[in-house]
Amino acid sequence: MSQFFNINLSNPQPRLIVQTADILRKGGVIVYPTDSGYALGCMLGHADAQARIRQIRGVDDKHLFSLMCRNLSELGNYAVVSNSQFRLLKANTPGAYTFILNATREVPRKLQHPKRSTIGIRVPQHSVVQALLEAIDTPMLSMTFSLPDDEDVSLMEPWAMRERLERVVDLVIEVEHCEAGATTVIDLTDETPVLVREGLGDLSPFSF
Numbered sequence: 001m002s003q004f005f006n007i008n009l010s011n012p013q014p015r016l017i018v019q020t021a022d023i024l025r026k027g028g029v030i031v032y033p034t035d036s037g038y039a040l041g042c043m044l045g046h047a048d049a050q051a052r053i054r055q056i057r058g059v060d061d062k063h064l065f066s067l068m069c070r071n072l073s074e075l076g077n078y079a080v081v082s083n084s085q086f087r088l089l090k091a092n093t094p095g096a097y098t099f100i101l102n103a104t105r106e107v108p109r110k111l112q113h114p115k116r117s118t119i120g121i122r123v124p125q126h127s128v129v130q131a132l133l134e135a136i137d138t139p140m141l142s143m144t145f146s147l148p149d150d151e152d153v154s155l156m157e158p159w160a161m162r163e164r165l166e167r168v169v170d171l172v173i174e175v176e177h178c179e180a181g182a183t184t185v186i187d188l189t190d191e192t193p194v195l196v197r198e199g200l201g202d203l204s205p206f207s208f
Contacts, residue, residue: 002166004159009175012131020171021135028170029053031145031161033178035096035126036200038145038161040169041068043136044108050141056168058148065111065141066098066120070133075121078106078139085188088206094125096179096200100187111141118189128175144182 003023005016023030027046031038040056042049054063069075072089079101081089089099103112103119112119122142124130133140147164158174165172184201187194193206 002162002169003171004162004174005171006174007128009127009177012128017128017131017135020132020173023170024132024136024140029056029168031158031165031169031172032129032132033126033173033175034122034129034142035094035124036179036181036183038156038158038178039142040145041140041142044138044141052168053141053143056165057143057146061110062114063143064113064120065143066122067107067111068122068124068129068133068140068142070130070139071123074139075101075123078104079119079121080104082191084191088188088193089123092201092205093123094130095123095202096125096181096183098122098183098185100185100189100196102189116189120185122183128173 005020007013007016020030024043027049028042029049029052030041032041040053042053050065054060057063067078069078072093081101098120100118100120103117107119145161158172162172179200182197182199184199184203185196186206187196195203195208
């Protein structure tokens with residue numbers, strides 16, 4: 001049976017953050033809140049956990065993970081960033097964006113777009129996610145929480161997520177409020193940004 005943590009949004013309890021980090025390090029799969037709804041997460045290097053997330057989502061290997069990074073310094077280890085791209089990223093992170101960037105050799109080939117060698121990267125503003133990333137001291141693989149037999153789970157309560165997935169995930173994290181919606185996805189692989197999906201992230205800094 002999966003565990004269920006209620007974590008304080010403004011002041012995440014260190015004990016629960018440490019326990020969550022331990023679950024992730026052991027190859028666990030968690031349901032956790034982000035800037036844009038709930039997500040499924042696991043650590044890099046755990047192929048079984050990645051397979052479990054894909055099974056929960058009902059997707060195949062062609063459906064790519066996003067990489068949750070603490071900050072731009074960590075992001076720079078996994079993505080090739082030009083000076084102009086860095087300025088855009090610095091001005092708009094952390095926040096509810098997913099940026100498509102050219103991947104470095106640090107990103108396993110299976111996690112990159114098979115034809116473009118790109119990776120979607122997020123730098124979240126969410127206090128609980130930032131605390132988790134600090135605790136595991138490495139990026140986290142993430143995929144939007146969704147179930148193949150439900151058209152819209154954005155309003156699903158964490159207790160219901162646990163009830164549905166109690167034998168599939170290792171932990172469900174609840175916070176007092178989680179903004180429903182999706183990230184704004186922006187392709188930065190060229191010098192001119194390209195809007196892939198409009199979401200919660202503000203479009204105005206990118207002149208769309």
